[in-house]
Amino acid sequence: MKVDPFLVERFMNTYEHEVELNLAETCVDPFTLGEFLALVGREDFFEELKETQLTYGFIEGSPGLRQGLANLYDHMKPENILVAGGAIGGNFLVFYSLVEPGDTVISVFPAYQQLYSVAKSLGANVKLLPLREDNQWLPCAAELAELVDDKTKLIVINNPHNPTGSLIDADLLKRICAIAEEAGAYLLCDEAYGGLYVRPNDFVPSAVDLSENAVVTGSFSKALSLTGLRLGWIAASTQIIEECMLHRDYTTISHGVIDDALAALAMKHVDRIYKRNLKIIRTNHLTLSRWIENEPLIDWIPPRAGSVAFLRHNLKMLSEDICLRLIQDKGTFLVPGSCFEMEGFLRMGYGCKTEILKAGLSRFKDFLNSYR
Numbered sequence: 001m002k003v004d005p006f007l008v009e010r011f012m013n014t015y016e017h018e019v020e021l022n023l024a025e026t027c028v029d030p031f032t033l034g035e036f037l038a039l040v041g042r043e044d045f046f047e048e049l050k051e052t053q054l055t056y057g058f059i060e061g062s063p064g065l066r067q068g069l070a071n072l073y074d075h076m077k078p079e080n081i082l083v084a085g086g087a088i089g090g091n092f093l094v095f096y097s098l099v100e101p102g103d104t105v106i107s108v109f110p111a112y113q114q115l116y117s118v119a120k121s122l123g124a125n126v127k128l129l130p131l132r133e134d135n136q137w138l139p140c141a142a143e144l145a146e147l148v149d150d151k152t153k154l155i156v157i158n159n160p161h162n163p164t165g166s167l168i169d170a171d172l173l174k175r176i177c178a179i180a181e182e183a184g185a186y187l188l189c190d191e192a193y194g195g196l197y198v199r200p201n202d203f204v205p206s207a208v209d210l211s212e213n214a215v216v217t218g219s220f221s222k223a224l225s226l227t228g229l230r231l232g233w234i235a236a237s238t239q240i241i242e243e244c245m246l247h248r249d250y251t252t253i254s255h256g257v258i259d260d261a262l263a264a265l266a267m268k269h270v271d272r273i274y275k276r277n278l279k280i281i282r283t284n285h286l287t288l289s290r291w292i293e294n295e296p297l298i299d300w301i302p303p304r305a306g307s308v309a310f311l312r313h314n315l316k317m318l319s320e321d322i323c324l325r326l327i328q329d330k331g332t333f334l335v336p337g338s339c340f341e342m343e344g345f346l347r348m349g350y351g352c353k354t355e356i357l358k359a360g361l362s363r364f365k366d367f368l369n370s371y372r
């Protein structure tokens with residue numbers, strides 16, 4: 001089966017382990033194991049784990065983990081949750097389970113490429129719903145309605161959005177849910193960056209709490225800073241979860257029992273994790289805003305949620321050349337817009353440690369000064 005190269009993953013994988021200042025990463029400063037256990041007050045955790053047998057775990061995720069994840073939603077029960085190998089594993093399973101050759105799949109664009117390339121490789125007719133800078137990088141509901149045809153099986157959105165940090169609010173999300181319902185289509189809402197609101201009063205419900213047709217994927221990597229567990233989940237109606245389980249048997253038996261135990265522990269203390277991470281996001285958003293105010297070569301639509309920003313640059317250089325020069329000359333890592341098929345932009349992850357962000361911005365400034 002043919003699949004297009006996953007541009008952002010290829011680029012990140014090539015350089016991320018060798019750069020000094022990584023402003024390309026999308027996770028909120030991943031915990032060390034020690035830091036995590038201290039935050040949740042469980043430094044003794046591994047003593048207790050000595051009794052855990054290293055056998056297959058629960059295929060769908062342990063009951064405690066599924067319950068903890070269900071608690072993140074208003075209307076979900078453990079049977080509505082399926083634990084997956086990251087949000088990337090969850091997304092893949094949703095496409096693999098629901099999409100057939102000849103189906104129409106509508107996906108926002110630009111986007112995390114998995115959200116449209118997997119459906120294409122499965123033989124779907126993929127239609128792209130453009131997100132435009134002059135509409136705050138948000139989907140237009142009327143345009144979506146026009147793209148729907150009688151073969152539409154799945155509509156795919158990402159909220160909060162990578163690479164722009166845009167946030168679909170409750171009203172627009174309800175309209176998108178209504179369009180999916182009217183079309184008799186599923187709505188996949190990738191909520192990998194869920195809960196990372198820049199403004200304290202922002203809140204958007206999960207799509208899965210708004211519509212029976214919605215399937216939501218979530219992640220331990222971004223807002224929960226437990227990237228190395230490589231865990232995520234799917235939240236959906238039991239009918240969709242059963243369909244996904246049927247397909248999951250062919251790709252995964254269970255995930256790791258130690259990862260599951262750590263993830264279940266995280267769910268018991270999820271408020272503390274969010275408190276830590278919202279502080280990082282809000283501090284860094286302010287730092288980045290001030291930097292951009294004083295930088296005429298860079299402009300942006302300020303992100304409202306998540307941990308990434310999509311910066312428009314006014315340099316007469318290809319975005320990839322800028323990033324390669326920044327890596328070589330300044331040890332600083334950004335993702336070129338070309339990885340999202342969007343020339344003229346750079347994606348920056350601002351969830352890193354504030355010192356790293358400040359040091360990277362300072363070197364980026366030196367680079368821009370030399371260009372001037």
Ligand SMILES: Cc1ncc(COP(=O)(O)O)c(C=O)c1O
Pocket residue numbers: 026085086087088089112158162190192218219220221231232
């Ligand atoms: C929108 C989106 N979905 C899914 C993923 C994959 O996340 P995970 O680490 O949970 O597999 C990413 C990673 O960057 C992402 O940006």
